Amino acid sequence: MNYKYTIPTLFIFTFFTIIQPTTAKNLSCNKEVDEIAQKITVLIDINNKDNGSGILIKQEGNTYTVLTAFHNVKNTSLKYTIITPDEQRYPIQGENIKPLGTGIDLAVVKFVSSKTYQVAKFGNSDLIKRGDNVYVTGFRLSTPSIPAPLYDCFDGQVSANERQRTIDGGYNLVYTNSTVKGMSGGPVLNPKGELIGIHGRGDEYDNRDRDRFAGIPINTYMRIAAGVTDKPSIRGLTADDYFKLGFKKYEQKDYREAIVAYTEAIKINPNNADAYYNRGNVRDDLGDKPGAIDDYNQAIKINPNYAYAYHGRGNARSALGDKPGAIRDLQQAVKLYQQQGGNEKWLRAAQDRIRKLQ
CATH class of the missing domain: 2.40.10.10 (Trypsin-like serine proteases)
Structure with missing residues (x-):
């Protein structure tokens, strides 16, 4: 197997210090x-x-x-x-x-800025369906009585999530959240607080009172940023093309865009164990250990002798506190490294990790 574009498992821990902004009162928001x-x-x-x-x-x-x-x-x-x-x-x-x-x-x-700010965690807008709860936040315009923009949050439900065609401006995500002017560009969040859209339209856009408000799904941004489309066959890109693009995005530290590219590679070739493995490493770097384990599981299911995948899953399980599971995976990785040869660096790394866990 060619591991030219596989990614070693890394761990990145980022700590944020945040000051809370002034907010408007809205008790309905989670x-x-x-x-x-x-x-x-x-x-x-x-x-x-x-x-x-x-x-x-x-x-x-x-x-x-x-x-x-x-x-x-x-x-x-x-x-x-x-x-x-x-x-x-x-x-x-x-x-x-x-x-x-x-x-x-x-x-x-x-x-x-030299200051530290928290950044959004991305969700998967493709999974959003009609009736799901969503939250839209942003800054409402100032008024004569309140001469400063105020942060606010509105809850509601998804009315539609069109994925087969692009609606004008990309506003494919429609919801009932009664937003106000000034909130355009603010986040649309799922109940986990993950970013699944960018708000931008309300009733005032077309002057019709239809209780319809809309945002652009976050996956639209991710696909644009990663240089991929919803229909890869139109551009003639192969699974290998997307795989290499994912590796390039990873090297550039565009982790979310890398996930999109690897996902496209998997869509074209669901038996691409390397794509699952690499996507697992990206998710691991983003702190999504359960998601990383899911991808390592798929890589191992496709290729039961995938030493790197056992190694990655062992590290992820260790991070989640599953010491016995981590040791079993790392021991299996050591066994496969020894059988396959040429992996001395990773063999030593796995052995060192086992010693620290025992």
């Missing part, structure tokens, strides 16, 4: 989700007169990436400022605003 949302939702000040909202989605050193609706930042003649949950202000230069996709109302905005 408390746990609301606490997460307050930490990842930013205010986008527009010319000191208007505002939109955005989501902290990535940190690379001192550079943060905010995902928002493109219509919030499309006017190049206006001045934009990101205001973080600790009320720090970060003026945005035009070159740090990047629209995404074709005909999709999304953009990313970058700013630099």
